[in-house]
Amino acid sequence: MNNESLSFILIDSLLLHNFVLSVFLGMCSFIGISGKRATAVRLSLAVTFVITMSSILCYFTNRLLVQSGTEYLRIILYIVIIAAMVQLTEMFIKKTNPSLFRQLGIFLPLITTNCAVLAVPLFQTSRGYSLLQSVVFAVGASGGYTLAMYLMSEARERLELSDLPDLSRGAVATLTIAGILSLAFMGFSGMGGE
Amino acid sequence: MSQHKDGEAQHGVAYNPNNGLEAFLSGLWEQNPVFVQVLGMCPTLAITNTVRNCIAMGLATMFVLVCSNTLVSMIRKLVPKQVRIATYILVIATAVTVVDYLVKAISVPIYQALGPFIPLIVANCIVLGRAEAFAARNPVGAAALDGAGxxxxxxxxxxxxxxxxxxxxxxxxxxxxxxxxxxQPWVLFQLPPGGFFTLAIWLASMTAWKRRRQNRLVLAAQASEVRV
Known part of the structure; x- marks a missing residue:
């Protein structure tokens, strides 16, 4: 059991240990899709839904696994749950909002291999969070992901018009901005107290 | 492979060399997953603060790549097209479970240093990319060599x-x-921002080096034309 308070878990996963900028999770989508603000934010919302739902399902699955003594199946079952949740989200968006579905394209099924999604259930298991703590952690972590995506897409939309040296276009510029954002987020460390 | 010879790097997961040896060699350098394809960024940035961690993480990923490529290649004719990605992910997850327990058995300090990034190899796009782009279309030996490369x-x-x-x-x-x-250590490079900056510097210098090489090739070609 873990007795961290809910507000501490929320602030910790949102700012102190931001999933993208200080734990380095979900980098592929962070670098790949953060070019346009609208797409980035919508994809982050889809990721938020998948993370929260799979966090709850994985919590119960883990209890079953511990009871039956088959913890070695954990990674396999977690990824199956995530794949199922992604499929569900995909079907839901396709039905309710076909234009958004076309806009997100290949990146929607790729949420399955977004490591931020798999990391939430893995972390909550290794830290021994309760159900409520897990949900708060999932919301905080995906909120942190959305925040990082939003900041990054804003910065990149502005960079489009600026005159960068030829060598530093593309991935190099993105990584440098990410580094600067990450420096800024280090300013939060120490918040919440030890 | 003719595109590679003129120094143009092909970006993307889907490069598909002709045989095992070629696959092995192009994985090493021409299509290096870190510098050319820029894939698998999470472990690339997260655990690279010491060389020991890098080697352990690299070997663990290599083990998963060889296992999953071999298995995927074995079952490539049995799997229906619609469920192939799900099947590959299950194969990869099994290999990752094995490597998770292996690392824990070999060295507990390394296991603690790498933390959640060993189970997260499941979500590494390099592994799934190689299964889909190469192992699913090639015989077992070539697939294993490709994984190793x-x-x-x-x-x-x-x-x-x-x-x-x-x-x-x-x-x-x-x-x-x-x-x-x-x-006096420059602590910034051990912290998260250092990871971003180091990778950015490496990528920029790789691009600069490639461009210089290409320019030199063009100049050499022009010079030989003039001489003729």
């Missing part, structure tokens, strides 16, 4: 980043002191 290339890429971060950030290399006791 990409794995070694990944280990090499990680170690390049890790070496810079460890030397500047801690003044050591593989745990041995480089600059002597009076060195």
């Amino acid at each position: 990409v794995g070694i290339g990944f280990t090499f890429g990680l170690s390049c980043i890790g070496a810079i971060r460890e030397v500047l950030g801690a003044g050591t290399l593989l745990g041995f002191s480089v600059f002597g006791p009076n060195f």
